[in-house]
Amino acid sequence: MGQQLMSGLAVASWASYLTSGLYSRLEIQMINFLAKNLNFVHVQANEEMAQLAVISRLCGTPTPANWPDVIHLPGFASLKPKKHYKRRLREEFTALMPEQALNLLDNMLALDPAKRISANEALNCDWLRNVNPEK
Numbered sequence: 001m002g003q004q005l006m007s008g009l010a011v012a013s014w015a016s017y018l019t020s021g022l023y024s025r026l027e028i029q030m031i032n033f034l035a036k037n038l039n040f041v042h043v044q045a046n047e048e049m050a051q052l053a054v055i056s057r058l059c060g061t062p063t064p065a066n067w068p069d070v071i072h073l074p075g076f077a078s079l080k081p082k083k084h085y086k087r088r089l090r091e092e093f094t095a096l097m098p099e100q101a102l103n104l105l106d107n108m109l110a111l112d113p114a115k116r117i118s119a120n121e122a123l124n125c126d127w128l129r130n131v132n133p134e135k
Contacts (some may be wrong), residue, residue, distance in 0.1 A: 053081070059109055060087035065110040098128035 045131035056062070061084040062070045070076055089106055097105070104125050122128065 052079075055080065056085045057089075058089055058092060059111055061085045062111050066113070069114070098127065100125065104128065 017098055059095075060066055063084065064071050066087075089109060090102060093102055093105065104117070104122060104127050105121075107115075107125075108122060110116040
């Protein structure tokens with residue numbers, strides 16, 4: 001079991017799988033853009049539970065309180081995290097990016113797919129309004 005260095009894109013992709021709200025191709029491209037342009041934090045995880053713990057430390061532990069439909073996911077009932085984390089994304093990234101970028105990142109990485117920003121909404125957000133993706 002070798003350890004695998006995961007980029008922000010890989011973590012976000014794994015988060016989307018765990019939360020059953022698969023990101024669209026455009027959303028993944030936007031996450032990749034953010035990862036490249038904001039030097040997104042790299043994390044190390046070698047098992048699914050370790051990856052979930054890394055995601056939970058940043059985005060909060062999935063619970064019915066922050067994501068009501070999580071109880072319907074296969075395997076959720078058997079999930080017994082050792083610790084419950086509160087969402088810390090804003091605290092971790094406030095000093096690293098402008099408020100508009102932080103709002104976008106926070107909305108893109110929402111645990112509850114029903115609360116996650118759509119690709120269209122993201123493309124029309126204040127931070128991306130003047131970004132040229134060709135550069």
